[in-house]
Amino acid sequence: MIIYTPRFCVKDIKILVRNKIMRNDISSQTKGLGSLKVNDKLFMVMKSFILLMLFLFSSNIKADDNSGIKLKKTSVHYNHNALLSTSIVENVVPVDNPINQNSSVSGTVVDSYTGEPIPGALINIEGNVQSTTTDPKGYFILNNLIEGNINIEISSTGYSLVQKSFMLKGGTNVKLGTIKMTRDFDPYADDEDGMITFDEDLFDDESGSNQTIGNLSGASSDLYTRISGFAFGVARFRYRGYDSRYTDVYINGLSFNDPSRGRFNFSALGGMNNAFRNKNVVNGADPSGFSFGDVGGATNIVTMASKFAPGLRASVGYTNRNYNWRGMVTYSTGLLPNGWAMTASAIARYAHEGAIDGTFYNSYGLFLSADKVLNDINTFSFTVFGSPTQRGQAAASYEECYRLTGNNLYNPNWGYQQGKKRNARVVESFDPTFTFNWVWTPLKNTTVNTGLGFRYSSYASTALNWYDTSDPRPDYYRRLPSYFSSNPSLQEYYTDQWENNVDFRQINWDDLYQVNYLGRYENQMTGTDKGSTYIVEKRHSNQTNLTFGSTIDTDINHFMGLQGGISFRWTKADYYKTIDDLLGGEFWLDIDQFSESDFPDNSDILQNNMNNPNFKARKDDKFGYNYSIYNIITNLWIQNTINLPQWEVYYGLSLRNYTFWRDGHMRNGRAPNNSYGKGDINQFINGAFKAGATYKFDGNNYFTLNFIGENKAPYFNNAYISAKIKDTTVPNLKSENIYSIDASYRFAFNKLKGKVSAFYTGFNDQTEISSFYHDAFQTYVNYILTGVKKTFKGLELGLSYQITPEIKITAVGTWAKYLYKNRPTGITNYENGSLPDTSQVVYLKNYHVGGTPQLAGNIGINWKAPKLWFFEINLSLFEDAYVDLAPIKRTQAITDITLTGNSESEVMENYNNAVNQLKHQDKLNGGLMLNVSIGKLIYLDRKNSLSINVTLNNITNNKNLQTGGYEQGRLPLSNGKIDTSNLNKYPNKYYYAQGFNVFANVGYRF
């Protein structure tokens, strides 16, 4: 017989949010230390901060690597650690530790209106690494607390934060009794109904990744992280400028970052906010109980059914963004007396045509989670979810196209087919995922979470391909008026076509079909054997992952904790192309057309598969390339946390093995002996170390310093020169070295609370690969950068001020510099081997890392009005974002110029102008964005409630904000030299933010 006990989950999964949460509505009491002493220390800390900031921004940053091109070099070296240690650590005065005795705090959290328990609410003690979540009965207990002034925070999505302050004496057990939480509407919290999260970006980036608006904020994370995650997402803001591969995402303690690129694919979550609402977010190197973490922090999404409050939630929303309609329903049983808990959730998102012309959206998600609580010691949990999604994509385009069409969201991907809009770039994704966990609590303060995860991820995106004809894409540069700059009448003609002829500025599908039909007809009439001239191909990238992981979280004694974990991950990634649509043609000849023109008398080299030469691919046949990458990751980590009355210290160590190899399924004519079958095994063994300390001046002022040093293997997606063709890795492929230091000061002065942080991160020995069509050599080129060094440094601020109990003002912002800091080596690889690889110095020093604003801020006012009305207005600012660089524009190649001019000085002037124009890195348009939210909560009765909310985004309709852009990899050459008459022949491509848009939602729950 199973005996239910409400305490089973006291440390359940022990989702220790070890980060020191800043949202510290802490009481203003400053007990334990004399106020004068505190003020002195505050002064010293502030002084240290000012020094640190000065140090971080002391370098004279140049706009670009001018000196490089002129072959002069200046460099600045810092001794960060030395400076930090003198300016900060010296100022810390040790304080006597009181005697620690085992104290505890317990309570039960309920909804203030319905009286129902709130499971999964996060209980956090300010300044203490220990935290927990409420069990299905809303109960929590925190043990091993240190005597002193305690500020406890209780947070749960959709509820106002609750704070309690009291004095905790050694050896006492404080019972807080029933704690009531009031329903709230917070536009920044990923409330189960009110928000759009986990949605795909409006655009695919050119590399084909389905970049998503990765919202990492949890119910009670740091104010800066919480607000920046939402408010800055529109500008493709990246946390501290890092690529998302430096942020680890776990589901129930199992790693689910894509092992090929290192990023977590948020679209796999299918927009099911309800199902994935329980998250623990750790910033930067802060310690956590579920992983070692990474420089970009770590998030654990907990889907265990017993973490969901019982009841039904349903909502219907309308928006004019990627999709128009969203319906969502979630039902949770809560923990039943027989020890079972189940949660099921479903979502549908749909748009016949999204906000951008020619896009569509069709996604259905399902989620099911079941827990079986056997007893106090053992809990089993099973989760399965997946959301098949099909969506038509938008693409970046040229300024000229935006201007001509009068539409900054012009999308070149679509065109009319028989009067109906058809998109050439359709993404289909489906990531069914299973996790099984056994949470074992053998001792009161020891939790072992062991899990097994399986995911099969399929991702396919379509694109036009063509053979022996010109590029059919409407914004091909030869179809733009600017291409005819020397012929005004033609320019006028093309301008007119762009402005007035939709079949000209979009894809003309009917024409593509007709061309293919005539190819077939020619076969009939003349006996030729022609295939399609145009096709739609589908590029597949599928993965099978099997993950095993086990973590332990235990208290060694009343002030020391030990966390550790071991994990094993096996992945098979499959890459191939299939024919999606022959567009009326008979077949597609599977040869490489670049090789065909470069090696006309070599019938082998142009074969994509010599084992099946001159293959006539038909619908759904694999062609082009077909290979698998196998990958094994094993990881071992350990961490020790020490919690003293005025100090918190942690340190940790991680060891990782990253092994991968390629298995080719085609014998490629460009690499006949190096493409088919199993390739060489590549193995990297890496280590990482981190340590940090928090000094607690009192209950309201904390200073934290973190350090992390990592040695990280290159992801296999970045390891091969051209994995589509051959098993050849990047020359001197090596692990990158990362070090990061950050310092933060958290404070609470009466109604003002906040945190200010500074960070400095260096990345060394990075490898970057880009591919493009080389105009001069008329062939496909891979451009590989090795030994790249970058630094990321900046300041972050998060402030909140409670004007009245109902009105709060918040301000968050970051000011940062993300720069390239050396001159890496660039390797030009001609994919078909028509020319040998060449290497050159790339003068990147002091250029900006592109793609994210380096200055961003947000000010918001939140008013909880009477009668359960909620209003929020906020204003965001984005500045200092830059286009992504094409390295080739920072090489000596740009100095090979056809010299023009009537005198030596004129020649030099023309020369310098040309070089400066080519190497210039464009800054994206920044700007302001104003958003307003209105919410209303209606209790129909004690159980049933209705919530209505409307969010008006970008209400000033700012359409000039550029959210991204990139340079093209080709140079404006004429006869092999830079053609100064048309330097802007291959202009940058840009993304723009959407203008005014709305999200309206009606939610119901009981």
Added chain:
Amino acid sequence: MKMTNNNSYKNNIYKIFKYSLGIISVYIAMFFTSCEPCYDTPPMIVPVASWQANTTIYDLKEMFYTNTPDIPEKSAGVNYIIKGKVIGNDVSGNIYKNLMIQDETAAITIGINGTGLFNTYHLGQELVINCTGLSIGRSSGNVQQLGTIASGSSSIGWLELPIFQEHVQLNGLPFQPVDTLHVAISDLGTTKEDLLKYQSQLVQFTDVFFKGGGVEGFTANNNRTTRYLYNSDASKSLPVLNSQYSDFATKIMPDGIGNVVSILSYYNNNYQLLLIQDNNWFDFTGTTPEVINE
């Protein structure tokens, strides 16, 4: 009591499982059978030109024998309209940015700034062209063609493809038979009448050979190369211009004596041959004769 509760919970869970399975089935069925996006497949179009030709190619060429930047109306409200079948295009890459069309009287070259023209303007495709508003003239003083003449220029240049598209209609399906003029090298005179008749025409030479046939390729050193076609007694020859971008650029010229079909172009006051594709030489037998006196 507890047992009852347990049973009812089990029932609840059973129901949830049942409903979940139902929902899963419905939604999988919805997703995989949904028709979003589905498109109607465009039908193959057999084009029918609405314009009627009112001028022969010969007459047009004769009428505007000197450079004419802007072909006027034929009469008030009536344009000069010609029609003809495509006899030369860029199908092999040997002819670049040119189309040649032919009617029963003559042929003309049209310069078009576009590649892959052969995908729309196939060999044997009848085109109806509204010449009014286009230019007619000579490219570097040589072959007479339709195109565009920039102001101040004495030479005709390529028409932009979209502009050509506004001046052309397709009529019927391509690959219709075309006439090939059987000529001897010695027939090719250079009087005005000869030029009007022969320039841009599709011609066939019988019993001819390529100098270097069986030994040399159509092009050398990956460059544009001029080869020579001789009549069987090697008394007369014509230059054959071959592009390094053609499909047959690296092929060895046929050995022996045979027949050759090509477009008659004109350069430096002399005819010049442009091969269209690699079935333009056939029935070659024997060995290539030696050319003693060039």
